[in-house]
Amino acid sequence: MSPYGHSAKNRPSEFKELCKIVTMKFRLFEHDDLSLYLSWINQKEIWEVDNSGPFELRTPESFSAQWNKIVGWQRSWMINVDGRDIGYIGFLSNQDDQLTNEFFIVIGETSEWRKGRGKAAMEWLFEKAEELGLGTVTGQVLGNNERALAFYERLGFRIVAEQDPRFERNGKIYSTLLIEKRLE
Secondary structure, three states, X not given: OOOOOXXXXXXXXXXXXXXXXXXXXXXXXXXXXXXXXXHHHOOHHHHHHHOOOOOOOOOHXXXXXXXXXXXXXXXXEEEEEOOEEEEEEEEEEOOOOOXXXXXXXXXXXXXXXXXXXXXXXXXXXXXXXXXOOOOEEEEEEEOOOHHHHHHHHHOOOEEEEEEEEEEEEOOEEXXXXXXXXXXX
């Protein structure tokens, strides 16, 4: 019996989940990942935290050109936990296909939210940024996404600019915020 009144076999399921050790791996995006990617971004819950425009379903045909560019960048990775792809992460390129320090991340499997997966993936991305010689990492966050803003603040990001265009959600006007973290 533990001092908390639970035997090892009878601990609450939340505690067992917190104590579970997982294996997180990263692999480059591949063309075969398109259907999984689309299944994530076509969820309204994910769209609302990742996009400022109105919700619209994306099809393989409508997304093909952008997808080929993402796969071609070789700077976009799938996040895999215990053999299951749960999201994606990477760096954007500019119009000349040059690497930028602007990152993106989506944990597409909502059952994996609030389990430390995003934090672990971002820490991996910071190491990757240092390997690539980047001194800072920047990103964009929707101004209404308080959970993401708090998350990035805990990781050491700060808001450096407010960008237009503004967008409306639930009767309120928001901006997209540019965030930055200096790597050491």
